[in-house]
Amino acid sequence: MPALDRFSTQAADYARYRIDYPPALYHWLLPQVRARERAWDCATGNGQVAAVLAETFVRVDATDLSEKQLAQAAPRPNLHYQTATAEHTPFPSQHFDLITVAQAVHWFAHEAYHREVRRVARPGGVIAEWGYSLPQVRPEIDWIVRQFHDDTMGPYWDANRGHIADEYARIPFPFAAVQRERFAVRREWSAHWFLQYLRTWSSVARYQEQHGADAVALIAGPLTELWSTGERAVLFPVFARAAG
Template identity: 65%
Template sequence: MPILDRFSTQAKLYAQFRIDYPAALYEWLLARVPGRHRAWDCATGNGQVAVVLARHFAQVEATDISQAQLAQAPPRPNINYQLAQAEHTPFPDQHFDLVTVGQAVHWFEPAAFNQEVQRVLQPGGVIAEWGYSLVEVNPELDPIIQTFYAETLHAYWDANRWHIDDEYARLPFPFAEVETTRFTEARRWTAAHFLNYLRTWSSVANYQRQHQQDAVLLIAEEVTRLWGEGEREVRFPVFLRLGRAR
């Protein structure tokens, strides 16, 4: 399967306008990881997960296929950022206590990635994969967002994206002691912030490449009018699955 890099062109927007993940997610996850020596954050992007893991682990390896994304990641003395494919890494066997993937596993080749995780995890080590579904705002704005997502941009999403909609149910997860859980990440954003968040979507970048136009402008006026002045709460449903090396 060819390598899909859908986030280099909007790396700076991604770092500014993508959400991070709720503290409750990390509390739930870390309670299930006995070791605190080494963690690997795969597809780290701008390093938001790696930075949190660095507070809890002696060493964090953070990999991505996008140098533009890694250039946005904040340095930490115990984080090593490097270019690497998810399915092929330079790490030793049985090396990590934890492997994490936030909002990215749907871009991988599943069998090869799962094999690599089994190789690099210590016996009983934890793999955690999570993502977040379509943003929710209110009954007026949600239908506009849904139509933009599922109809206007339908042809511009890679097929991989639809794994998010069914919470990775069709992606294999051949690990032991599987657990699943959900969280909600809430933010208060202005209309301008929200529209810039939409510009981080890979479908919007694909639309721009094909038409040399900003797809967000198709709904910007209506969204701004309905949003009004000031901030509104936006909510992201977050889903997570966890397993252990066999």
């Protein structure tokens, strides 16, 4: 299966409008890791996870297939970015104490990726994968977003997107001592910010490429009217799994 790059065209907006992850997730994950020498953040995007790991590990390597995404990443002295696919990396064998993948494993060739994980992980190393589901605001708004996601954008999603809906249940995780946990990301967003987040969806980018039009404009009016002025609480459910 060829590597899929669905976010280069909206890399700057992705860096600005996508969520980061709660401290509780790292408080759950990091105690599982025995050593803190080297970490690899795979499909790092704009480096938000890698930057957090750089606060703890001596060295962090972060890879992505999108040079435009990496161009948005913040530099750190001990954080090293490079382009590479998840399935084929330049790293030596038995190299990493922790390997992370945030909101991206559904894009991979899973068997090849997990084979690469086994190769580059040190004995006792930890692999962690997580993602997040559709945001929750209030029932009337959630219904509009769900209809937009499932129906309007349905033909423009890659089949891989279905793995988010079932929280990676169909993606094998062939490692021992698996732990699973759930978290929540809460933000206070205006209607404008929320609509900009929707514009980072890969399906919206594909719609734009095919039709030369902004799909989000189709729901901007009714969503903004329901949102009203000011900010509303937006909740993103996060699902995670780790093994070592």
